[in-house]
Amino acid sequence: MMKKLKGGLVGLCMAAFALTGCITNTTSTGEEIHEWNMTITVGPGSTWYEGALKFAEDLERESDGRMQIEIYTNEQLSAGNQEAGVEQLMDGLKDFSYNSSIIYAGVDQRFGVLSAPFLINDYDDASRVLNGESGQIIEGMLRERGVEPLGFGESGFRQITNDTLPIRTPEDLDHLKIRVPNMGVLTNLFRTQGADPITMPFSEVYTALQQGTIDGQENPVDVTYSSGLVEVQQYMTMWNYVYDAIILGMNKDLYDSLPEDDQALIREVAAEANAYQIQITREKEAMQLEELEAAGMEIYYPTEDEIEQFRNDSQPVYEQFRDIWGEDHMQMFLDEAMGSEEIE
Template sequence: MKILVAAGVLALGVGSAMTQDGIEERSLRFAMSVGVNSPWTQAAQRFADNVEEASGGKIEITVYPDGQLSNGNQVAEFELLQNGTVDFTFHSSIILSIVDPRFSLFSMPWIAPSGEELFALIDGPGQEVWDGLSEKGVKPLGGFSTSGFRQLTNNERPVTKPEDLDGLTLRVPGLKLYQDVFKAMGVNPVPTSFGELYGALQQGVVDGQENPISLIYVSNFHEVQDYMTIWNYSADAIGILTNQALWDDLSPQEQEIFTIAAKDAASWHRAEQSAADTKLLEEIGTSLEVVTLTPEQIAAFREKMAPIYAEWEPVIGADLLKSAMGN
């Protein structure tokens, strides 16, 4: 199955009578907001290929990258999934937090500052948040990964302790959680649009920014920054989702095919994302100074976050937050 890279007219999924093996002929659509070369989209294509193979070619899934079906609007993409206009998406908890604030759990500052801890959260207590999507007409297929930890770059000084952030002007996502986190550390957060960020860094309009390693690299931010701090302060969870009505219409055999394919695709993505981050960080390190914080250094930043956790506890849920923190 090839990824469809040219925009086209949306066609409704079609099916025929159920065959004896419990698999119906279906033509379905997988909407992706990122480009064809992204590990996200490659994982979506792996899912589609696995489904086609396991169904004996009866279920065909076309992947539409680059936001073709949503004009690049990720919230609109989720709404298309809800109403059944598209059949699958691979969505980030950061975007889903706009739909359900409890998804902010995965991005809480230093809640899970290592890959092992992050996946323990995603595969454990975090499942409660994903399960809540059923109330919004969406079914998670059990395939979960992450787009990586968000790291810091700036042009002023190496950041190794909270005091190093005081007075810096940083481009920070407009979500309230991220704004609050950086304000608590004395940062002046500026809502620069992503498309203008490279120029703002180059011209000194802002001192720095934060993003996952892969996005820093492909955006060439390391070319116009002097220092990078690896501190794993926040991340997201990403999950392969389908429309609840479609899921309910599937036979047990089809549901099993989708579930196995989603878990395989997410497992592949976890390994691919980790390998890509390691490789890209080595390349970034040839352009700027990279500092990797120790657990003791991270603890000093984490101590500053008590007011953030107090504010978000009633939003996420006290029991869920405590469980996520191992309490």
């Protein structure tokens, strides 16, 4: 069983053994036992948690107990602050994390290219981007920032909810206070569409919705469902405006300190965990939508013409971030998302 690191031991491990893992024991053959930590942004009811749990359990089993991971939900190690959680991983103050690429963009705006509005429109687009040269660009940026990428999971397409009206056109967003992650692409996008974007840690969103501090939020179905937001939100619009990839990251210095055999084992187990997490995310979405509707949430599916209105209104964001993303990188993402068709 995975050992739980608590109180002072957590602090000791994170401070003294940040780059090598917290080694507290040895096996009967003298091999070191690594006790590591991992955080996810959302709670234990999410597919993120199920993917992280599979990763931790499989790694412990396949390593014969030498590699043990304790999972912390809701960014507990950074007091709910997602950007701080990513920075902890970059700095070696934690070992593993499942974080959305959107949160990385809150730390380094270059990552925002993966969340350009209406760039990725279906799962085929996502596969071409993440498994192509665009994905390699993201992996290179992660290594620059001290994170070893262990592949991508999936939170799904981000949808918008609110408690005021169904969102059918950009005009429906006018003056709505919408919580978004602390990321320039999304705050700029919602401003161009007339909304009032509010940034706050996700751990505060339910209470803010309940108290009327904000009118709505945007997240994939699984996050909205697993966080119980149906209790404080009446409308959801399935506009698929941003594809939300989650990065299974490991502190790079820690990864580099391990023998090649251990690195290979971690990568193999991570690939299986990511594939599992993606599978259950897609399988569960239809059921989750049915349950949300049964609980009273009205779900609206925009027409192609309505989506085109949102798409056209989002184009200024591409111009605003062209220099940050880089012309060549942005074009590569566009080409791969479109199936390498020429972009006019």
